[in-house]
Amino acid sequence: MEQHYTNLFELVEFLKDEATAVKHLEELRWKGNRACPHCGNVKTYALKSGKYKCADKDCDEQFTVKVGTIFEGSKVPLKKWFIAIYLLTSHKKGVSSHQLARDLKVTQKTAWFMLHRLRFAFSNGSFQLLGDDKIVELDETFVGGKNKNRHLNKKVKNSQGRSFKDKTPVLGMLERNGLLTAKVVENTSAKVMQPIIIENVKSKSIIMTDEWGGYNKLERIFSHSFVNHGAGQYVIGNVHTNSIEGFWSQLKRSIFGIYHSASRVHLQKYVDESVFRYNTRKVGEGERMEMMLSLANCRLKYHTLIRK
Incomplete structure (x- = not known):
């Protein structure tokens, strides 16, 4: 056309x-x-x-x-x-x-x-990430305001780290140098995340994650390598999650810089918007x-x- x-x-x-x-x-x-x-x-x-x-x-x-x-x-x-x-x-x-x-x-x-x-x-x-020896990075992030910036009477107790009391978790799956998909999830447990991963990532893919327990036993289906962020490991050879973490930065700059906030009800729509822009970053306007x-x-x- x-x-x-x-x-x-x-x-x-x-x-x-x-x-x-x-x-x-x-x-x-x-x-x-x-x-x-x-x-x-x-x-x-x-x-x-x-x-x-x-x-x-x-x-x-x-x-x-x-x-x-x-x-x-x-x-x-x-x-x-x-x-x-x-x-x-x-x-x-x-x-x-x-x-x-x-x-x-x-x-x-x-x-x-x-x-x-x-x-x-x-x-x-919709699309399925490619397999056949392609590297797919998996990671999760939490979208929501920082507790330290809240007024004293609005602070949420025990909301540090991977807690989602005041934040919404999002699972991302990114084929290195390729396409990305991301889903808002109820929590970051293996029970919740792994069916989504299996549905969106082909079994011949090589997956790379951090050490989070939600990814345990994925090696039964995929070739699985990980870095231990808790031990200060961020890159081991070609094993890292830097690409998907770069997308999280873009997503949060969009939500907090332009929209200022996004409710749990509408968050998936904002995620889909950022995913579309990422997946079409190499095409003309x-x-x-x-x-x-x-x-x-x-x-x-x-x-x-x-x-x-």
Whole structure:
């Protein structure tokens, strides 16, 4: 497909009007093979209203390209949506709802909902890390404020180290020089983490971890090497977890630097956002945006987002 833009200026120039934005989304979603989003039938026809209709009499539904996507039900013009996608995916640490509201001339509430719809789309992609002698680094981190920075009456007792009383654990799996996936987990026990690892990492992978007991006995399935951080070991030959630890730094700079905090309920969405940016770090801005749009075939309603 022809690349129409490689930067924000070219994107704004390309999206002359709403009709152009709609046509572009149709190209990206249907790739010349329009299909009914209700039943999947490829026999459809255009109506004078600008909508389309399914030719299957059992379905007979009308639709637009927005139906069944993160854009469905939104009154925000597609041009503004495209600009929001560009800003969120190209800015290294993301963009806040307050900043997006100013950039797009929408309310902060609208910008907040738009950003969460986009993060919901990030979770629509899935992949399995490669095996066949590939090195996969495993590590966990804890997201939450530092106890020492809290007011005296808000400090949480016994929250040091790997405690998750006031923090949320996240498990990361990163193929060295390759792709990454990360999951919010209930705790860092072997019972919780190892099924996730087995699901996402192929058995021929060479896994590298620290000495945490949650990784014990993984050598039954994988080739497993580790460094003992507690003993001051951080690199032994090519055995280390520095790559995944670098991603944790990026994730936390995004959450604390741009968003300031993320609740347990929404944390996975913020993690998915950072994972997407990491996995597309080597592609151009326009290509990254089109990859994001390819994930947009899902819908998030407001009452679902706020759990009402």
